[in-house]
Amino acid sequence: MSTAAALTGFAAALALTFGGAWAAGSSFGPVAPAAAHGAEHATEPTTQDRMPTDHLPAGLAASRAGYTLELGDDALEAGTRELAFTIRDSGGAPVTSFDVEHEKRLHLIMVRRDQTGFQHVHPVMDEHGTWRTAVDLTPGSWRVFADFTPTGGSALTLGTDLAVPGTTAPPSASAPTRTTQVDDGFAVTVAGDLRGGQDSTLRLQVSRDGRPVTDLEPYLGAYGHLVALREGDLAYLHVHPNGTPGDGRTTAGPAVDFTVEVPTAGRYHLYLDFKQGGVVRSAHLVLDASAPPAATTPDPAATGGHDH
Numbered sequence: 001m002s003t004a005a006a007l008t009g010f011a012a013a014l015a016l017t018f019g020g021a022w023a024a025g026s027s028f029g030p031v032a033p034a035a036a037h038g039a040e041h042a043t044e045p046t047t048q049d050r051m052p053t054d055h056l057p058a059g060l061a062a063s064r065a066g067y068t069l070e071l072g073d074d075a076l077e078a079g080t081r082e083l084a085f086t087i088r089d090s091g092g093a094p095v096t097s098f099d100v101e102h103e104k105r106l107h108l109i110m111v112r113r114d115q116t117g118f119q120h121v122h123p124v125m126d127e128h129g130t131w132r133t134a135v136d137l138t139p140g141s142w143r144v145f146a147d148f149t150p151t152g153g154s155a156l157t158l159g160t161d162l163a164v165p166g167t168t169a170p171p172s173a174s175a176p177t178r179t180t181q182v183d184d185g186f187a188v189t190v191a192g193d194l195r196g197g198q199d200s201t202l203r204l205q206v207s208r209d210g211r212p213v214t215d216l217e218p219y220l221g222a223y224g225h226l227v228a229l230r231e232g233d234l235a236y237l238h239v240h241p242n243g244t245p246g247d248g249r250t251t252a253g254p255a256v257d258f259t260v261e262v263p264t265a266g267r268y269h270l271y272l273d274f275k276q277g278g279v280v281r282s283a284h285l286v287l288d289a290s291a292p293p294a295a296t297t298p299d300p301a302a303t304g305g306h307d308h
């Protein structure tokens with residue numbers, strides 16, 4: 001077993017310990033003194049049907065809400081490789097029951113930490129709970145996000161690192177990017193602004209050879225899927241468009257609107273997946289989110305629905 005897997009096992013045991021203390025109603029509160037030594041999830045209840053209560057952005061932890069993402073290999077060679085992984089429950093058993101969300105039981109997003117590689121793939125699970133998929137890897141440090149809903153639980157995105165050995169160029173600094181070229185003459189432009197802790201609407205427009213694209217095809221039930229990753233720690237947000245293909249009012253491009261709430265001010269990398277001519281393409285844009293006006297208090301109850 002790899003070091004990371006062993007550590008994950010330790011983390012699960014730690015979570016179990018605290019879960020037990022929680023269930024037994026011990027005299028110390030939710031933040032036990034010993035929790036200062038442990039990982040962030042040690043302070044969380046591990047009951048599987050509870051949402052994480054700390055409102056941490058998704059994707060920052062490999063273990064959360066009683067579930068752990070464990071890779072089969074912590075490192076893979078560059079090239080087209082098979083990535084294998086397992087979602088384990090708080091007892092360490094592989095999870096095999098998942099709800100279908102956007103036509104799939106699990107969405108796997110991979111991004112190189114320097115934001116120069118992005119993949120959104122749909123692994124296949126065997127009867128033992130091991131998921132497998134082919135991935136295209138270039139040298140560097142990759143972040144692997146598993147976006148899923150365990151049956152009986154809440155939607156969850158776990159993240160962990162995968163190393164791909166080899167020589168990499170020093171990362172170049174990012175810059176806000178509102179228009180980007182995609183393969184085959186496609187381009188994507190974004191209008192609108194992000195505000196930390198508040199909803200805002202982004203309009204993404206797809207063109208090809210300078211002409212608006214009006215024949216987008218539904219991909220996983222929508223005309224676009226948007227993943228936002230905060231620069232620095234890769235906090236994760238997966239957003240679906242306003243409107244559904246076939247609802248009588250949503251057009252097949254060129255504009256796809258998203259209501260997005262990023263957790264904080266800062267720089268965000270946006271990856272739009274869209275489908276046309278039977279081909280799924282990804283566009284990479286970069287926006288800076290401003291701080292919310294000081295007087296406003298974000299109301300979590302008012303922001304439901306942006307996630308799915």
Ligand SMILES: [Cu+2]
Pocket residue numbers: 104106107108120121122220
């Ligand atoms: Cu997906």
